[in-house]
Amino acid sequence: MAENSRDRCLLVFAKAPVLGHVKTRLQPIYSPQQSVDLHTQLVNGCLLMAATVSDCVTELWVGSAHHGWSDLSHRYQFDILQQQGEDLGDRMLHAFQQTLTTAPKAILIGTDCPFITRSYLLDAFDKLDECDVVIGPAEDGGYVLIGLTAEHSDLFTGISWGSDRVLTETVEKIKDLELRYRLLPTLRDIDRPEDVVYWQSQQSSLDL
Secondary structure: OOOOHHHEEEEEEEOOOOOOOOOHHHOOOOOHHHHHHHHHHHHHHHHHHHOOOOOOEEEEEEOOOOOHHHHHHHHHOOEEEEOOOOOHHHHHHHHHHHHOOOOOEEEEEOOOOOOOOHHHHHHHHHHOOOOOEEEEEEOOOOEEEEEEOOOOHHHHOOOOOOOOOHHHHHHHHHHHOOOOEEEOOOEOOOOOHHHHHHHHHHHHHOOO
8 A cells, every 4th residue: 555645854954055154175176156056056956855755854954044935835835944953963863853753764964965866755754664863874883874663852853964984873772772774775975075076976877
């Protein structure tokens, strides 16, 4: 039996395309405006891909107000919600708390990994049939995706956000909680100039 679309929710975390506040690790190789333009391209690409995922409700969780959000909401028919919390862990936990009150499965991604595809997301949702947590590892030691079937606040506290220890520390907490988990294939975030070069070399082979 096919799942109801309300049973699966995709949460997309996005930063507002504000000059000097996005993709700062690309500078000075890229100008602040080029960094904003690349960030905007990544956000649009992520939402375009998310719109192809069937039987799924997608929500756009934004970090701050921006005039462009309403255009994206209209274009993709996604609800826009405000992130809340002091750090990334707090903000992710809040989003999961809100979503898992009504949806049995929730997956959260950012917009920095253009290598997340529709099939990657569908595989993540399917794996939540057999485990409590699914994670898409990032090459830099973090993760590009995390999915849950229930709220587990410990997974988002005491984590060295922004470091190469994020995945390791998260898996350690999963094991301490005796939760079942699955890891997806490792993907690459676009954070540094060399990441952009790699992404551009791979774009012709990317497939939704």
